[in-house]
Amino acid sequence: MLEIKNLTKVYADGTVALRDVSFKVEDGEFLIIIGLSGSGKSTLLRCINRLVEPTTGQILWDGQDITAADQTELRHIRRKIGMIFQQFNLVNRSNVLTNVLTGRLGYVKQRQSLLHRFPQADRELAFKALDRLGIRDQAYKRADELSGGQQQRVGIARALMQEPHIILADEPVASLDPVLAHSILEHLEVLNQEEEITVLCSLHYIDLVQRYASRVIGLRDGEIVYHGSREDIRRMTDAEFKNIYGQEAVRVGGGLEGSVGGSDDKTI
Amino acid sequence: MTKLYKPEQPRSSLVTGPVAAFASCIIPGLGQLLALQIWRGLLVLGSMASILGLLAWRAVALAPRETGLLAIFSKALARRPFFIGGVLLGALILWLWNVWDAYQQAEPQRRGGVAIFALILFLFFTLGWQISEINLYKAVTELPDVWPLLSKVLWPWEAAVTRDTETVIATAPIQIPCEGSAPESPAPIAGQPYIIAAPTCGELSYMDENNDLVMGTPLHLEGEGFAPNMKTQIYWKDSVGQEFHVRYQGEYVDVQTDSVGEFEVDLVMPYRLQPPSAKGVQLHEVQARQVSEVGGLKPSEPLLLSVERMIETIFLGMMATVFGIVFAIPVSFLAAKNLMSGSKLTLSVYYLTRTILNIIRSIEPLIWVIIAAQWVGLGPFAGIIALTVHSIAALSKLYSEAIEGINTGPIEAIEATGATRLQMIMYAVIPQMIPPFVSFSIYRWDINVRMSTIIGLVGGGGIGFLLI
Numbered sequence: 001m002l003e004i005k006n007l008t009k010v011y012a013d014g015t016v017a018l019r020d021v022s023f024k025v026e027d028g029e030f031l032i033i034i035g036l037s038g039s040g041k042s043t044l045l046r047c048i049n050r051l052v053e054p055t056t057g058q059i060l061w062d063g064q065d066i067t068a069a070d071q072t073e074l075r076h077i078r079r080k081i082g083m084i085f086q087q088f089n090l091v092n093r094s095n096v097l098t099n100v101l102t103g104r105l106g107y108v109k110q111r112q113s114l115l116h117r118f119p120q121a122d123r124e125l126a127f128k129a130l131d132r133l134g135i136r137d138q139a140y141k142r143a144d145e146l147s148g149g150q151q152q153r154v155g156i157a158r159a160l161m162q163e164p165h166i167i168l169a170d171e172p173v174a175s176l177d178p179v180l181a182h183s184i185l186e187h188l189e190v191l192n193q194e195e196e197i198t199v200l201c202s203l204h205y206i207d208l209v210q211r212y213a214s215r216v217i218g219l220r221d222g223e224i225v226y227h228g229s230r231e232d233i234r235r236m237t238d239a240e241f242k243n244i245y246g247q248e249a250v251r252v253g254g255g256l257e258g259s260v261g262g263s264d265d266k267t268i
Numbered sequence: 269m270t271k272l273y274k275p276e277q278p279r280s281s282l283v284t285g286p287v288a289a290f291a292s293c294i295i296p297g298l299g300q301l302l303a304l305q306i307w308r309g310l311l312v313l314g315s316m317a318s319i320l321g322l323l324a325w326r327a328v329a330l331a332p333r334e335t336g337l338l339a340i341f342s343k344a345l346a347r348r349p350f351f352i353g354g355v356l357l358g359a360l361i362l363w364l365w366n367v368w369d370a371y372q373q374a375e376p377q378r379r380g381g382v383a384i385f386a387l388i389l390f391l392f393f394t395l396g397w398q399i400s401e402i403n404l405y406k407a408v409t410e411l412p413d414v415w416p417l418l419s420k421v422l423w424p425w426e427a428a429v430t431r432d433t434e435t436v437i438a439t440a441p442i443q444i445p446c447e448g449s450a451p452e453s454p455a456p457i458a459g460q461p462y463i464i465a466a467p468t469c470g471e472l473s474y475m476d477e478n479n480d481l482v483m484g485t486p487l488h489l490e491g492e493g494f495a496p497n498m499k500t501q502i503y504w505k506d507s508v509g510q511e512f513h514v515r516y517q518g519e520y521v522d523v524q525t526d527s528v529g530e531f532e533v534d535l536v537m538p539y540r541l542q543p544p545s546a547k548g549v550q551l552h553e554v555q556a557r558q559v560s561e562v563g564g565l566k567p568s569e570p571l572l573l574s575v576e577r578m579i580e581t582i583f584l585g586m587m588a589t590v591f592g593i594v595f596a597i598p599v600s601f602l603a604a605k606n607l608m609s610g611s612k613l614t615l616s617v618y619y620l621t622r623t624i625l626n627i628i629r630s631i632e633p634l635i636w637v638i639i640a641a642q643w644v645g646l647g648p649f650a651g652i653i654a655l656t657v658h659s660i661a662a663l664s665k666l667y668s669e670a671i672e673g674i675n676t677g678p679i680e681a682i683e684a685t686g687a688t689r690l691q692m693i694m695y696a697v698i699p700q701m702i703p704p705f706v707s708f709s710i711y712r713w714d715i716n717v718r719m720s721t722i723i724g725l726v727g728g729g730g731i732g733f734l735l736i
């Protein structure tokens with residue numbers, strides 16, 4: 001169980017990105033974080049693996065305080081938390097296999113890895129991950145030769161290599177078109193259901209939210225302003241919607257009930 | 269809300285328009301200064317003073333023998349009417365404009381033109397043209413003079429090859445002066461070249477009190493047994509063993525042998541500075557030489573030397589580049605802000621490194637050679653040290669800026685996997701660094717090879733060494 005307690009982040013320039021945020025995530029949940037851009041979604045996700053140092057507050061994972069971990073402990077925590085990014089963040093000039101293998105860096109011996117040597121078992125694991133995401137035949141291509149959807153699958157494969165208990169996904173589909181968005185989120189859903197990996201994902205498309213989320217948190221100006229289940233999302237009132245997205249925001253496509261197959265461009 | 273600053277008020281002038289104009293009439297720019305247009309005034313004053321100063325300097329250079337301002341200027345004007353007249357006219361226009369401008373600047377509705385600054389620039393350009401002695405007419409008319417030099421640069425190979433030579437020498441002794449029994453020319457040996465001198469003793473040419481040359485004893489030489497139809501050079505070997513090609517009336521004494529290998533030639537005994545010890549009877553020698561080329565073409569000494577030095581230069585540049593790269597890579601990581609902004613300590617290392625690099629880079633490689641030559645002596649090694657030091661500083665800066673410009677996304681992603689800092693650098697930073705590193709390094713090699721020719725001039729080895 002992941003427990004966020006009174007988390008506050010103030011950046012060096014004085015921007016308050018998170019304000020006293022508290023919530024719990026049970027193992028196996030698919031938690032989606034929504035909110036306008038600038039509301040603090042990325043900051044929240046990055047605080048969990050401390051790519052961003054929290055200013056105050058605690059993050060407890062199965063009782064261990066991540067915010068108090070020293071460098072070695074932090075690395076051990078990080079390798080159990082996979083992360084995927086909006087911009088994929090692959091090393092463009094390296095090939096797909098190498099990119100995927102970097103997911104093992106937290107486990108392998110440093111000296112070996114500096115020589116680009118990985119144990120055979122890890123290489124097999126990498127091919128299995130690529131297989132699972134349907135891009136095995138791309139293994140020896142340079143990462144930047146792949147399409148956006150393929151690159152994000154490499155990103156997932158890299159996270160998978162960590163054998164993670166949690167995956168943090170920061171707007172994983174915002175750079176992809178809607179059809180690809182579904183295929184990426186379906187991969188995450190499968191991992192969530194079959195491997196019982198907890199997923200924390202920030203999203204922009206609201207109908208993707210109701211399709212995949214088991215629970216939803218709404219952020220505005222660094223504060224939690226909405227908290228609901230998948231059913232709650234379907235029943236979200238205009239008032240709740242405006243509370244998250246502001247008074248000027250308009251819900252496109254007339255309500256959120258109904259299929260996801262329709263217009264995917266109900267972006268906020 | 270209160271305003272923190274007022275919108276800019278037009279600054280008031282200390283004086284009225286006519287006063288300012290009068291002030292500028294006496295001292296250009298003064299009126300503008302009084303109108304509190306400080307920069308404008310200083311600019312006008314400065315350019316007026318320097319234009320007149322430079323003009324006076326050129327005028328004196330054109331009329332060095334004249335005294336008095338008027339005489340100098342009229343002489344200079346006569347020699348270069350367009351230049352002197354043009355600049356004087358320009359200065360006059362500038363002065364008139366300055367008076368008008370001072371008036372304008374002191375009035376409340378100030379208007380100021382900038383076109384006049386084009387005139388100032390033009391005047392400086394005209395002066396610059398004269399000062400740097402640009403002479404288009406000469407450049408065009410004397411263009412043919414360039415050709416011999418240029419052709420040597422473009423086609424240097426004539427001097428690049430030589431043949432081995434073989435010299436045939438026959439000698440006859442000459443005694444200076446005639447005293448006692450004169451030596452005899454050696455008896456001819458069949459099949460060998462020989463010369464017979466007549467007489468075999470006499471006086472050398474010498475300089476009298478008025479530094480006029482007084483001719484020595486005439487000498488008749490007959491040679492036989494030489495190669496036919498070939499140039500034969502007459503040499504003289506004096507009593508201390510110095511050999512030189514004899515001149516007679518300014519020309520080298522050379523004769524052509526006839527079809528049976530014989531020649532006859534008349535000359536006088538040459539002028540020779542006698543060493544103080546050379547008293548009394550001395551024995552000199554007259555020689556006839558035939559130089560023939562044997563064997564095939566072979567590279568000449570200068571060519572071999574140049575090639576050797578060129579190779580030295582290229583390697584000098586290469587070694588300096590390699591050493592530069594080896595040291596610059598680790599240093600560049602210390603000089604990259606994005607990698608070093610982690611803590612106060614690393615940040616201060618960053619600032620220290622940057623400062624040192626800036627200092628090293630601002631010192632010319634030429635100075636480094638001099639320092640290095642003091643240390644390890646003249647030669648290629650000193651050159652390598654100088655270029656290496658400079659390369660480290662230059663490459664570190666370029667590399668570190670490339671590091672600062674890399675995409676931070678992959679760094680974040682690798683850090684998120686639980687990788688160590690070293691692993692992160694290896695997998696996220698270095699792959700992104702390779703293309704800029706390679707191109708900067710090749711560029712540096714190019715610079716180093718070019719620079720090592722110059723470095724040679726001050727003793728750093730390489731091809732430049734030959735130019736000293």
Ligand SMILES: Nc1ncnc2c1ncn2[C@@H]1O[C@H](COP(=O)(O)OP(=O)(O)O)[C@@H](O)[C@H]1O
Nearest residue numbers: 011013015017036037038039040041042043044
């Ligand atoms: N490195 C940073 N330094 C200063 N302010 C930042 C930094 N990163 C984000 N912010 C600010 O923090 C707030 C939250 O940003 P972010 O977490 O990126 O929001 P989101 O991901 O929801 O768009 C924004 O106001 C943003 O400008």
Ligand SMILES: [Mg+2]
Nearest residue numbers: 041042043171
């Ligand atoms: Mg974001």
